Amino acid sequence: MDKTINKSIKTTNSKPITPNAKNPRKTLSLQKQKAKMGWLFIAPFLIGFAIIYLPMIFESIRFSFNKIEIQGGGGYILNGVGWENYSNALFKDTQYVPTLLGSIKDLFLSIPAIIIFSLFIAVLLNQKMKGRAVFRAIFFIPVIVSTGIIERIDLMNSLAQIMGEASNAAAEGMETTTTGTEIISIMDIENLFRGMRVGTGLVEYVVEMANNVYDIINKSGVQMLIFLAGLQSISPAIYESCYIDGASPWETFWKITFPMISPMILVNSVYTIIDSFTSESNQVMTYIHNVYNKPGGNVQATAMSWMYFLVVIIILAIIGGIMSAYVFYQKRDT
Amino acid sequence: MDKTVSNRKAEKELLKQRKREEAIRLIRTQEKTPFWMRMKYKYLTAYYAKQAIFKIFRLLLLIGISFVILFPYYSKIAGSFMSRDDFVDVSVKLIAKYPTLDTYKAIINDNKYFLALFNTTLLSLLCGVSQMLTCAVVGYGFAKFKFKFKGLLFMLVILTMIIPRDTLQLSLFMKMRYFDIWGIVGFIKKYIFGSSEATPAIANLLNSFWPLAILSLTGLAFKNGLFIYIMRQYFNGVPDELEEAAYVDGAGVLKTFVRIILPMSVPMLVTIFMFSFSWQWSDSFYTGLFFTNKTDFVLLPDIVSIPVSLDTNYAAKEAYEAAIRNTCGLMILAPLVVLYLFGQRTLIEGVERSGITG
Numbered sequence: 001m002d003k004t005i006n007k008s009i010k011t012t013n014s015k016p017i018t019p020n021a022k023n024p025r026k027t028l029s030l031q032k033q034k035a036k037m038g039w040l041f042i043a044p045f046l047i048g049f050a051i052i053y054l055p056m057i058f059e060s061i062r063f064s065f066n067k068i069e070i071q072g073g074g075g076y077i078l079n080g081v082g083w084e085n086y087s088n089a090l091f092k093d094t095q096y097v098p099t100l101l102g103s104i105k106d107l108f109l110s111i112p113a114i115i116i117f118s119l120f121i122a123v124l125l126n127q128k129m130k131g132r133a134v135f136r137a138i139f140f141i142p143v144i145v146s147t148g149i150i151e152r153i154d155l156m157n158s159l160a161q162i163m164g165e166a167s168n169a170a171a172e173g174m175e176t177t178t179t180g181t182e183i184i185s186i187m188d189i190e191n192l193f194r195g196m197r198v199g200t201g202l203v204e205y206v207v208e209m210a211n212n213v214y215d216i217i218n219k220s221g222v223q224m225l226i227f228l229a230g231l232q233s234i235s236p237a238i239y240e241s242c243y244i245d246g247a248s249p250w251e252t253f254w255k256i257t258f259p260m261i262s263p264m265i266l267v268n269s270v271y272t273i274i275d276s277f278t279s280e281s282n283q284v285m286t287y288i289h290n291v292y293n294k295p296g297g298n299v300q301a302t303a304m305s306w307m308y309f310l311v312v313i314i315i316l317a318i319i320g321g322i323m324s325a326y327v328f329y330q331k332r333d334t
Numbered sequence: 335m336d337k338t339v340s341n342r343k344a345e346k347e348l349l350k351q352r353k354r355e356e357a358i359r360l361i362r363t364q365e366k367t368p369f370w371m372r373m374k375y376k377y378l379t380a381y382y383a384k385q386a387i388f389k390i391f392r393l394l395l396l397i398g399i400s401f402v403i404l405f406p407y408y409s410k411i412a413g414s415f416m417s418r419d420d421f422v423d424v425s426v427k428l429i430a431k432y433p434t435l436d437t438y439k440a441i442i443n444d445n446k447y448f449l450a451l452f453n454t455t456l457l458s459l460l461c462g463v464s465q466m467l468t469c470a471v472v473g474y475g476f477a478k479f480k481f482k483f484k485g486l487l488f489m490l491v492i493l494t495m496i497i498p499r500d501t502l503q504l505s506l507f508m509k510m511r512y513f514d515i516w517g518i519v520g521f522i523k524k525y526i527f528g529s530s531e532a533t534p535a536i537a538n539l540l541n542s543f544w545p546l547a548i549l550s551l552t553g554l555a556f557k558n559g560l561f562i563y564i565m566r567q568y569f570n571g572v573p574d575e576l577e578e579a580a581y582v583d584g585a586g587v588l589k590t591f592v593r594i595i596l597p598m599s600v601p602m603l604v605t606i607f608m609f610s611f612s613w614q615w616s617d618s619f620y621t622g623l624f625f626t627n628k629t630d631f632v633l634l635p636d637i638v639s640i641p642v643s644l645d646t647n648y649a650a651k652e653a654y655e656a657a658i659r660n661t662c663g664l665m666i667l668a669p670l671v672v673l674y675l676f677g678q679r680t681l682i683e684g685v686e687r688s689g690i691t692g
Contacts, residue, residue, distance in 0.1 A: 031480070037587045038479025042487065045472045045562070048552020049490055051515055057497070059505040068504075121399070124392060137678045138400045144608065144674045145667050149616040149635060150406075153663045156638070157656040217403055228682075271560075278498040288500055298504045305501035312496065 064303035085303035095287065096304060100311065103283045107276055107315075110216070113209045114272050115265060118220035122227035123257065143221030219276065223268045230264035231257070259328040266323045270316060277312045284308055407664075414438070414661035418645075421653045436644065437661045444641035446632045447665060454615060454634040455669070460543060462611035464550040465558055466603055472553050473565025474591060478577070488566075495559030499619060507623055510545040511538055541631060545624045546614075556613055556620065561606050568602050569595070601684030608677050612670050638662040 039046075067081050089096050125136055209216065234257065242252050276282060288308070292301035357371050376382070409428060417434040420426045441447055476488055499506075539545050549555040553562060572595065580590040596603070614620075618635040625631050640658055674681075 034479055034587070035481035038475050038481040038484075041475025041479065041591075042472050043475075044468050044551060045491065045553040046487070048548070048554050049494070052509060052548065052552060053494060053554055056502050056505040056509055059508065060502050063504055063508075124396065127392075129389070129392070133679070135396050135400060136682055137675075138403055140678065140682065141403060141671075141674065144612045144670060149618070149666060150663055152618070153638060153659050156659055157652075214402055214406070217399065225682075274496055278500075285498065285500055292500070292503065302501065302504050305498060309497055309501050312498070316496065 060302055061306065063299050064306055066299060068299055085300050086307065088300060089304045089307065099283050099287050100308065103277075104311070104315070106283075107273065109205065109208070110212075110219070110276065111269060111272055113212075113216050114220045114223060115268055117216055118223035118268065119227050119261070119265070121220070122224050122231055123253070125224070126228060126231045139224060140221060142218045143225065219272070222275070223272060226268055226271070227261065227264055230261050234260045262327045263329060266320070266327050269319055269323060273312070273316055273319065277308075410657075410660040410664055413657035414664055416657060418654060421657070437658055438665070440641035440644045441637070441658075441662055441665060444643055445637040445639060445662070447637060450632040450634045450637050451669065453632060457543060457546065457621075457633070458611050458614045461546055461550045461555065461614040462607045464547065465553070465555055465561065465610040466607040468551055468553045469558055469561035469565050469606055470596065470599070470603060471591075473562050474569050474595065476562070476566045477569035477572075478574075491553075491559050491562050493559075494554060495557070495563070499556065503619075503623060510624060511540055513539045513544075539624075541625055541627050546620060549620075550610075555610070556617060557609070561610065565602065565606065568599060572598070601680050603684075604677060604680045605684035608673070608681050611673070615670055616666060634666045637666070 064085055065082060121139060125132065125139065238256055238260075239252065242256055247255065277284075279285065288301045288304050291297045291304065294300075353371075357375065412428045412430065414437055415433045415435070416426070416430040417432045417436065419432050420430045423431060425431075472491075476484065476491075539548075546555065550558075553559075576594065576598075577590050580594050581587075585593065616635060621633050621635060625633065628636055638659055639662070640655055644658065
C-alpha cells in the first residue's frame with residue numbers, strides 16, 4: 001500500500017504541472033519536439049527527394065554511361081559503354097561545343113541587360129502615380145502568359161516560313177520577334193551612338209539589346225517581381241531622412257536604393273542564369289531536345305545535359321562568388 | 335529722372351505685392367481667385383516644370399514598353415479574325431477587310447478544344463493546389479523550425495532548382511514507366527515470385543495523372559524549388575510572437591499552422607497557385623513526357639495544328655497557317671488571361687508582402 005502511494009507521489013513529482021525552469025531536460029525535450037515537427041513539415045519534400053529525385057539522379061548518371069535497349073515485352077537492358085557518350089558529345093558531335101559556347105556568350109550579354117531593365121522598371125513601378133495598377137498588370141502579363149507556348153508557335157511559324165519559298169508581305173507584323181525591330185529603328189540607334197563616339201563594341205551591344213527588347217521584357221518578369229518586393233522592404237524612414245538632408249533623387253538612388261537592393265541583384269542574377277539555362281528557348285536545350293528525339297540519342301542527350309549542368313554550376317559559382325563579395329546586407333543575422 | 339524710375343519701380347513692386355496679398359487673402363477667405371492667377375502660382379515654377387517633364391517622360395516610357403508587350407498579342411488577335419482573302423490583300427495589315435470567325439470555329443470543332451480545355455483545367459487545378467500546399471508546408475518547415483542538417487537539406491531544394499529538367503527526362507520517364515521504390519518491389523517480384531518481366535515494377539503510371547500528382551505533392555515539379563524558397567522567405571518574415579501566442583492558448587503546431595498561418599498568408603498562396611497553375615497550363619515538357627497517347631487524352635498544348643476543315647492551300651499559305659497557329663495559341667492562353675485579370679491584384683500584393691531579402 002505504502003509502495004503504491006510512494007510510486008504515485010514519485011510520478012507526480014517527476015512530472016510537474018508547471019514546467020520547471022531549473023530543469024534543463026524539459027526545455028531540451030520541447031526543442032526536440034519542435035525539431036520533430038520540423039522534420040514532419042519538410043517530410044513531403046524529403047520523401048519525394050529520397051524516393052524519386054535521388055534515384056533519378058543516380059539513374060541518369062548511370063544511363064549516361066550506357067547504351068539503352070527497350071525490350072518489346074516491357075523493360076530495358078543497359079550496355080555499358082564507359083565514357084563513349086561523353087567523348088562522342090565532345091569530340092564527334094560538331095555542333096554541341098559551339099552551341100554551348102554560343103549560349104554562354106549570349107547569357108553573359110543578356111544578364112546585365114535583364115538586370116538593369118528589370119531594376120529600372122521596378123523602380124518606376126514602385127513610384128506613386130496614376131494608373132500604376134494598370135501598368136503593373138500589363139508588365140506582369142509575360143510572367144503568367146509567356147511560358148514557352150508562344151515561343152514554340154513562333155518557332156513553328158518561322159520554320160514554316162523558311163520552308164515556304166516566298167515570304168509574304170502580309171506575314172510581317174504577325175511575328176513577335178520582328179516587333180522590336182519595327183518599333184525601334186536600328187539605324188537610329190546606331191547613328192545616335194556613332195555620334196557619341198563610345199566605341200563599336202558598345203554600339204553593337206546596345207543595338208543587339210534593342211533588337212531583342214521583346215525577349216528581354218519577356219524574360220525579366222519574375223526579376224521585376226523580386227525587385228519590387230525588395231524595394232517595398234526598404235524602410236521609408238531612410239528615404240525621408242535622406243530627403244531632409246537634401247539629397248537629390250539621383251543620389252538617393254545610388255546611396256540608398258542600390259546598396260539596399262544589392263542582395264536582390266545577386267538573387268536575380270542567379271535566377272536569370274538558372275532560368276535562361278533551363279528555359280526551352282535556350283539553344284543548348286533545344287539541341288539536347290533534338291538529340292533526345294533521335295533514335296538511340298536519349299543516352300547521348302543525358303550525357304550532354306550532365307556536362308551542361310556542370311558548366312552551369314561552375315558559372316553560377318563564379319558569378320555568385322564575385323557578386324557576393326560586393327553585396328551589402330543591412331543585417332547579417334537572419 | 336532717377337527718382338522717377340525708382341519710384342516707378344517701387345510702384346510696380348508695390349502693385350505686385352498688393353496683387354499677391356490680394357490673392358493670398360482671396361485664398362484665405364476661400365473666395366474664387368482669378369483663374370490665371372491660380373494657374374500661375376501653381377504651375378509656373380521650376381519645381382513643377384521639372385516634375386511635369388519627369389512625369390511625361392515616365393508615362394511615355396511606360397506606355398511604350400506596354401505597347402511592346404501588348405502589340406504581339408494585338409497583332410495575333412487581329413490576325414485571328416482575318417479570312418483567307420485578307421492574307422492575299424496587300425493593303426490589309428492589322429484590321430481585316432473580310433472579318434470572319436471561321437478560324438475559331440474550325441479550331442473548336444476539329445482540334446477538340448473543349449475536351450482539351452477540360453483536361454488541362456483538371457490537371458492544372460490538381461497540380462496548382464497540391465504544389466501550393468506542399469510548398470507552403472515545406473517552406474514553413476524550413477523557416478520556423480530548428481533541426482539538424484537544415485542548411486544541407488535546403489541546399490537540396492536549391493539543387494532541384496538548378497538541375498535542368500532535361501537532364502533528368504530520360505530517368506524521369508523510366509521512373510514513371512516502371513514505377514518502383516528503390517527497386518524493392520521489383521526485386522521481390524523477380525527473385526521471390528519469379529516474375530518473367532525484364533524490369534518488374536509496381537505499375538506503369540504513364541497516361542494518367544499520377545506522375546504529375548506525385549511530383550507536385552513532393553515538391554519536385556517545375557520550379558517548385560523557387561516556390562519553396564519564396565514561401566520560406568515569407569514565413570521568415572512572420573513574427574514568432576504570433577505562433578507563441580497560439581501555443582500559449584493551447585494550440586498545437588499543426589493547428590497553429592492550419593488555423594493561423596495559412597489564412598494569414600492567402601496572398602502568398604494565391605501567388606504560388608497562379609504561378610504553378612499557369613506554368614502547368616502551358617507546359618508541354620511534362621505532359622509530352624507522361625502522356626504518350628495523344629489521341630485519347632488531349633491537352634491544350636497539343637491542339638496547335640492546322641484544322642482539317644480549313645483549306646490553306648492558297649496564295650499566302652504560310653501567313654495564313656501562321657495566323658491559324660497563333661489563333662490556337664491565343665485560345666490556349668485566353669482562360670489564363672481571364673484568371674490573371676481576376677488574380678493580378680492579389681498576386682502583386684502577395685509578391686510585395688513576400689519580403690524576399692537576400
